[in-house]
Amino acid sequence: MAAAAIGMIRLRNLFAVVMLSGIFSLSAAALYVVLDAVDVAFTEASVGAGIATVLMLSTLALTTTEEAIKDHRNMSALVVVLIAGAVLIYGTLDMPFYGDPMAPIHLHVAPLYLRDSIVATGVPNVVTSVLASYRGYDTLGETTVIFTAAASVMALIGRGRRKVKHGVPEGAPSHGYSSMKPHPILRVTAKLLIPAILIYAFYVQAHGDFGPGGGFQAGVIFGSTFILYALIFGVDNTRIAIRGWVRRTMMASGVLIYAGTGVAALLLGGNFLDYSALLHDPVHGQHLGIFLVELGVGVTVSGSMITIFLIFAGQDR
Amino acid sequence: MVALIVDVLSWALILxxxxxxxxxxxxxxxxxDVFTRMHAAGVVDTAGLGLILIGLMxxxxFTLVMVKLALILVFVLYTSPMSTHALAQSAVSTGVQPLLADGANNQKDKEDEPSKT
Amino acid sequence: MMFAAGTLAVLVSMALALARALLGPTIYDRIMAVNSFGTLTVILIAVIGFLSDRPSFLDISLVYALINFITTIAIMKFFKYNRIGRRSGEDLGGL
Structure with missing residues (x-):
């Protein structure tokens, strides 16, 4: 990882830097696996492999591939970075050792979550229940952040794109960037793989209660299928396959499902986002609430990912 | 006895x-050069991954784990030729010449920056 | 024990692939190295899952097996696009 990071800094060609950052993400996922953080590794895997590199590349396509050469060396910045790094390392000295059973986090909330969450929510995967139920407000905030990010990308640079009429894009001949007509191998393999990836995304969505995964990861995987479709069959065809209003509705309705679950709980006599009130049996209510919330997260994330990618890729510069 | 045979087999496969x-x-x-390196990378994608995954299987x-391993194997066997194909095709079409045995175009590898042209 | 041996082999190969990605004279060498680094990560995560007896790690390898190649395709595509797509009116036939 360190080698990849140093290489990233030293190389001038930004394509190579993007590739090394891919390696960085891969080894980060492997590291999370070694540290037993399955859900984090899952997120890193789906985001790093499916979205991050593609988005960086589309940014590069909008700007330039060469890093601007700066002559002056900013010594004060180096000093600040060194001091900040030293302070951070000094701070870690106070932190408990890895796996120390006397660490504060193991004494207060963690045992409570680990002991009670399965009984209280009926969901075997503790991470999912903590994220969606105990920390429901945080996750609602994160979902809103993703929604806001996609909405602001739309507002900032989404206006300049071409309007696409049904079927044939205006003027643009479908060559080069936009489609891969002369590539039967890529097209056939993509056609075979896209349904498989979609099914896998739904599996991750539904399986989040029991194993690693959940709404966010499923949304990212779902979005990456459409990115693959856009890469192979062209951005304009993707705009036809999943239309703008569908994308916008997906983005908005996910947050709506999430918040609506909370409001429904409020109306049924509980607190906001208190899923126990949803059904008569509190455990079943929790289960249903977590499922709905994860669904909302997944829908928002996939809608936002597709929207951001299409806007970035559809720019003509 | 069967367990022993399976163990020995999976040892051999994983190693x-x-x-x-x-x-x-x-x-x-x-x-x-690039094309021969791709050829070497194919060994990792097929023989390496295949043997290790069969050993793990x-x-x-006979569990869900085995099914998942088989799925991984199948998907990699689909995707890896696809990406190698795309890679080789675009390398050829941007003018990277394969090294030939008779030394016809034995130039040095080009540096990064094909985008300069 | 046998999983440890497998892990060691995969780690060595990952180091070699990383070296190729850092050295690689052309851009294609780097792409190829990243691609096989991804394959090696698939193997590594699967083997570590068995090493620590947590087969749920396999889901992560499955994700990588499914969507890792998207990166490669995207790199090829954007690389070509960056070179030819920008000059409008030239039809050089795509990737």
Whole structure:
């Protein structure tokens, strides 16, 4: 990882830097696996492999591939970075050792979550229940952040794109960037793989209660299928396959499902986002609430990912 | 008895797969140009991954884990030729010449920056 | 024990692939190295899952097996696009 990071800094060609950052993400996922953080590794895997590199590349396509050469060396910045790094390392000295059973986090909330969450929510995967139920407000905030990010990308640079009429894009001949007509191998393999990836995304969505995964990861995987479709069959065809209003509705309705679950709980006599009130049996209510919330997260994330990618890729510069 | 045979088999498969991985990686490092390096990388994708995953499958027995391993194997066998194809095709079409045996175009590897042209 | 041997082999190969990605004279060498680094990560995560007896790690390898190649395709595509797509009116036939 360190080698990849140093290489990233030293190389001038930004394509190579993007590739090394891919390696960085891969080894980060492997590291999370070694540290037993399955859900984090899952997120890193789906985001790093499916979205991050593609988005960086589309940014590069909008700007330039060469890093601007700066002559002056900013010594004060180096000093600040060194001091900040030293302070951070000094701070870690106070932190408990890895796996120390006397660490504060193991004494207060963690045992409570680990002991009670399965009984209280009926969901075997503790991470999912903590994220969606105990920390429901945080996750609602994160979902809103993703929604806001996609909405602001739309507002900032989404206006300049071409309007696409049904079927044939205006003027643009479908060559080069936009489609891969002369590539039967890529097209056939993509056609075979896209349904498989979609099914896998739904599996991750539904399986989040029991194993690693959940709404966010499923949304990212779902979005990456459409990115693959856009890469192979062209951005304009993707705009036809999943239309703008569908994308916008997906983005908005996910947050709506999430918040609506909370409001429904409020109306049924509980607190906001208190899923126990949803059904008569509190455990079943929790289960249903977590499922709905994860669904909302997944829908928002996939809608936002597709929207951001299409806007970035559809720019003509 | 059967367990012993399965164990020995999966030992052999995993060790063989690991050996193929290392061989492929060494080939990737030592081969002279892009296309031969791709050829070496193919060893990792097929023999290395295949043997190791089959060895793991023998360890897993008939469970969901085995199904997942088989799915991984199938998907990699789909995707890896696809990406290698795309890679080789675009390398050829941007003018990277393969090294030929008679030394016809034995120029040095081009540096990064094909985008300069 | 046998999983440890497998892990060691995969780690060595990953180091070699990383070296190729850092050295690689052309851009294609780097792409190829990243691609096989991804394959090696698939193997590594699967083997570590068995090493620590947590087969749920396999889901992560499955994700990588499914969507890792998207990166490669995207790199090829954007690389070509960056070179030819920008000059409008030239039809050089795509990737």
């Amino acid at each position: 063989g797969g690991g050996a193929f991985c290392v061989i492929g990686a060494v080939g990737m490092l030592r081969m002279p 023998l360890q897993a027995g």
